[in-house]
Amino acid sequence: MSHAVTCTAPVNIAVIKYWGKRDEELILPINSSLSGTLSQDQLHARTSVMARADFASDAIWLNGKQESIENPRLQNCLREIRKLAAAKQTHQQGAPLPTDKVHICSVNNFPTAAGLASSAAGYACLVYALAQLYKVGDSLAEVTKLARVGSGSACRSIYGGWVRWVMGEAADGSDSIAEQVVDEHHWPEIEVLILVVSDHKKTTSSTAGMQTTVETSSLVKHRADKVVPQRMEDIQNAIRARDFETFGRITMQDSNQFHAVCLDTYPPITYLNDVSRGIIDMLTKYNAHKGKIQAAYTFDAGPNAVIYLPRENVNEVVNLVRHFFPPAVGAEAAFVRGFRDVPAAPVDAATLQAINRSVFADSLKYVMHTRVGSGPQVLSNDADCLLDASGNPRL
Amino acid sequence: MSHAVTCTAPVNIAVIKYWGKRDEELILPINSSLSGTLSQDQLHARTSVMARADFASDAIWLNGKQESIENPRLQNCLREIRKLAAAKQTHQQGAPLPTDKVHICSVNNFPTAAGLASSAAGYACLVYALAQLYKVGDSLAEVTKLARVGSGSACRSIYGGWVRWVMGEAADGSDSIAEQVVDEHHWPEIEVLILVVSDHKKTTSSTAGMQTTVETSSLVKHRADKVVPQRMEDIQNAIRARDFETFGRITMQDSNQFHAVCLDTYPPITYLNDVSRGIIDMLTKYNAHKGKIQAAYTFDAGPNAVIYLPRENVNEVVNLVRHFFPPAVGAEAAFVRGFRDVPAAPVDAATLQAINRSVFADSLKYVMHTRVGSGPQVLSNDADCLLDASGNPRL
Incomplete structure (x- = not known):
């Protein structure tokens, strides 16, 4: 049995800057930060995730090229989401088993080399898509924490509009989350x-x-x-x-x-x-x-x-x-x-x-x-999926 | 009767920077600073000062061009030095009367436009020369205070070697002086x-x-x-x-x-x-x-x-x-x-x-x-004077 989800997620540009971690592992910042989420019409990441029991291993393709799945931050995201899925037993609601392997395929609609904060959009998209796939995305606050352990500022791309990342105080990072200040319709000028x-x-x-x-x-x-x-x-x-x-x-x-x-x-x-x-x-x-x-x-x-x-x-x-x-x-x-x-x-x-x-x-x-634009979107049309039926990237 | 003195003074380059005043008028800094005094063989200001009862007014020529004597910082220096000369009655020891008018002529041996901290050398040289002329230069610490009211960092050019400008605490600036840390022979490498x-x-x-x-x-x-x-x-x-x-x-x-x-x-x-x-x-x-x-x-x-x-x-x-x-x-x-x-x-x-x-x-x-080089020098050869016998700049 195959499960697949495709999402898009936006870039965000901070106006109060995030610079400096108090915990390198959990990606906890030394100060709160705030950003505008940019419209996905111009800039977005698109990511498809597919889980199957018969995949040989986890695998990832970025902008058409297979990359190492061993990237520690990617591993952090996968591990945390599977842990949550196991704790919530979401496979009983039709989600994949935490032990299933997952294929990930992601593209940006803008040049990554241009220095346009692509990692925030990329990790936000990955985590948002995996959260849908594993049915652990009910609480967006939880999703922002999962995105944070991929790339700190990615947590702010989980919402549209104007978004703050509250630095939090807890040593385990449980209160270091992103929150929407106002949505994208508040200040359309x-x-x-x-x-x-x-x-x-x-x-x-x-x-x-x-x-x-x-x-x-x-x-x-x-x-x-x-x-x-x-x-x-x-x-x-x-x-x-x-x-x-x-x-x-x-x-x-x-x-x-x-x-x-x-x-x-x-x-x-x-x-x-x-x-x-x-x-x-x-x-x-x-x-x-x-x-x-x-x-x-x-x-x-x-x-x-x-x-x-x-x-x-x-x-x-x-x-x-x-x-x-x-x-x-x-x-x-x-x-x-x-x-x-x-x-x-x-x-x-x-x-x-x-x-x-x-x-x-x-x-x-x-x-x-x-x-300023909206937060991540699920694309429900099968044609939008970046992976084919056997889990390989479509060319 | 004519009194004249010619001096040279060095440039200094700070390694702990002076940036910010707590008193704009007295030129009192918000922090202490420290500099090396550079050799006058390569970079120096040379200034001649001449006082005469029959000069019509104070006058100044910088690098061959007459400039306004009304510059407030220049006025600060002249006023403070004359005040000191009057208090000490130095005309009784052969100094000019504080009421005599003074002609000032100054040149740099390097392009002023090159951004090489020429104002520090210029004010140090002016004040040092005037202090000799008015016989108020016995205490170098006092001379550094007089230079400071011309251009803050000029006070550090009153000494050779490595020099600190102690920010001081007094509201009247009396303890904001430069002091030599070590002379130019201490670290010749x-x-x-x-x-x-x-x-x-x-x-x-x-x-x-x-x-x-x-x-x-x-x-x-x-x-x-x-x-x-x-x-x-x-x-x-x-x-x-x-x-x-x-x-x-x-x-x-x-x-x-x-x-x-x-x-x-x-x-x-x-x-x-x-x-x-x-x-x-x-x-x-x-x-x-x-x-x-x-x-x-x-x-x-x-x-x-x-x-x-x-x-x-x-x-x-x-x-x-x-x-x-x-x-x-x-x-x-x-x-x-x-x-x-x-x-x-x-x-x-x-x-x-x-x-x-x-x-x-x-x-x-x-x-x-x-x-790193020495502090200001007096040039005792009449041929070094930048002003002729009638007090006009030599060409």
């Missing part, structure tokens, strides 16, 4: 631009980087203990009140502070490059010129900028990007991609004059235009 | 490379930058109160013990932390660019490959790197710079300048392999090679 920077040199992995920060930075503990709690409070209030001025300020401050503690690490970790710095400079001057925050940048562990902004500012900001960070000649066509057409138009002279910086051509690969 | 980065965009001034940091960074107070005191203690012990491993580690950590609090400022301040980051990366991998700290970088409020290193590593590091940050074709001749010839030679393949980064050509203007 907010849209998102992802500026994908061209030159991706190999950088420090998040896992290694945050470990070194916790070990060597003399500022990160102060950040986690004294700065983040107030910011968490304030930004949730700003989101509930749809107060973009406060939301934007805290978002930019927290991105800056995350990169500050990276720089305070020894040896220092630097994810921002001159293109990132140029984007920060452009938006700082743009906001100053307008006398209010029009667009708020945030940077994860790489040089790509993610910009949260009200819909009414999208056209102007996209055209500022086209002006100051234009694509290579001939690459204009697919430069801005997303759910809505943003016509090219000149920005007014006063704004360009206020920003007053040199043009940095061919520094961005493309701009992804998206918005 | 230490040499200095200044890597002058080509692309000098206009950046935030130190004065404005540190003010914004104090107002907006949630990390800088923790740095000043909790981190710097221990580092001051530790680095002084390292200097006294000539312990380069400890000295180098703290130097790099404190440079990183200074730039971290700049980045934590809102809006963020970034002085490091991709060339600076490349130099950090090269030295981090070089030190790791050798299994001990061979060379320690530090960056002030700009992209230029200053490298403190033992003499035995100078040739290798200069040749690493030549390899990874080579001058433009045709600009090799004056690329490395300084007190000793550093022959070009290939670096061994294992070291290059360990560093493993792409070459960044034409990213440095030149490399200045210098060392």
Whole structure:
């Protein structure tokens, strides 16, 4: 007998950053964090899981390539879900036996190499799909814990809208869970631009980087203990009140502070490059010129900028990007991609004059235009399954 | 009757950084700091001061150009020195009357635009020369206070060798003075490379930058109160013990932390660019490959790197710079300048392999090679005076 489930799950981009674990094994953070879940129309992971008693062994294919199932974090997820299924005896409700082997096939609808937080979407999707397969997904809070042991920030991709990861206090991680603050319909004016920077040199992995920060930075503990709690409070209030001025300020401050503690690490970790710095400079001057925050940048562990902004500012900001960070000649066509057409138009002279910086051509690969969206979805159409009837990846 | 004095004064480069004032007027810092004084053979300011009863007014020429004497910090220095001269009645010992007008002429022997901390040398030289002129320079501690009100870090240029600026506690600044830790003969093995980065965009001034940091960074107070005191203690012990491993580690950590609090400022301040980051990366991998700290970088409020290193590593590091940050074709001749010839030679393949980064050509203007040197000097030869007999700048 064969059981199969296919799901999609979203990317999330934190505005209060997760950086530093207090428990490496259980993936327990040193501070709470908060993110927007991005629409799956533009960015998602899709994962099919299939369990059968006659599979020789567990197996996984990522983006068309078989990978080692021995990855410890993957093993953590599988083990915890099977433990839960065994405890709840879910095979009596039609779930596979915990001893059945499972085949996993996952793809992203965006380039993984672009540094777009693919691991959060990937682990959220895997865990959500397995939770459905084993019928242990009734409590989303429980599912966020299972996702957390795969990849910390994956727990925030279990919900749509705006999501907090509460750091918790328990040594066993039982209270370190993600929770939805408001859903994706609460603040529909907010849209998102992802500026994908061209030159991706190999950088420090998040896992290694945050470990070194916790070990060597003399500022990160102060950040986690004294700065983040107030910011968490304030930004949730700003989101509930749809107060973009406060939301934007805290978002930019927290991105800056995350990169500050990276720089305070020894040896220092630097994810921002001159293109990132140029984007920060452009938006700082743009906001100053307008006398209010029009667009708020945030940077994860790489040089790509993610910009949260009200819909009414999208056209102007996209055209500022086209002006100051234009694509290579001939690459204009697919430069801005997303759910809505943003016509090219000149920005007014006063704004360009206020920003007053040199043009940095061919520094961005493309701009992804998206918005805040929903949590993981189950695809019930058999045609959506990435595995064929015998459990092999469809090509 | 005419009185004239000509002096030179050195540049200093901090290894524990000064960033943030607790009193803007008196220039009182939020933390103590420590620097090496650099040899005046390569870098110095030279200043002549002349007082005469019949000058129409005070006047100043900087690098050949007359500047406004109304500069508030300049006025602070003049006022404080005249006040001291009046209190001590030094005109009775042959000093000018405090009511006499003064002409000031100052030049640097290096390009001011290169971002080489010229204001510290300039104010130290001005104050030191005026203190000689007015015969109020008996106590160097007093002179450091006078220099401090011109430009905070200038107080550290009043001594040679390794110098600490003790932040002090008094509200009137009376105990915020510089003191020599050890003189320039204590650790003669230490040499200095200044890597002058080509692309000098206009950046935030130190004065404005540190003010914004104090107002907006949630990390800088923790740095000043909790981190710097221990580092001051530790680095002084390292200097006294000539312990380069400890000295180098703290130097790099404190440079990183200074730039971290700049980045934590809102809006963020970034002085490091991709060339600076490349130099950090090269030295981090070089030190790791050798299994001990061979060379320690530090960056002030700009992209230029200053490298403190033992003499035995100078040739290798200069040749690493030549390899990874080579001058433009045709600009090799004056690329490395300084007190000793550093022959070009290939670096061994294992070291290059360990560093493993792409070459960044034409990213440095030149490399200045210098060392730790002496404090301000009086030039007693009349020919050294920058002013002619009637008090006008010599051309």
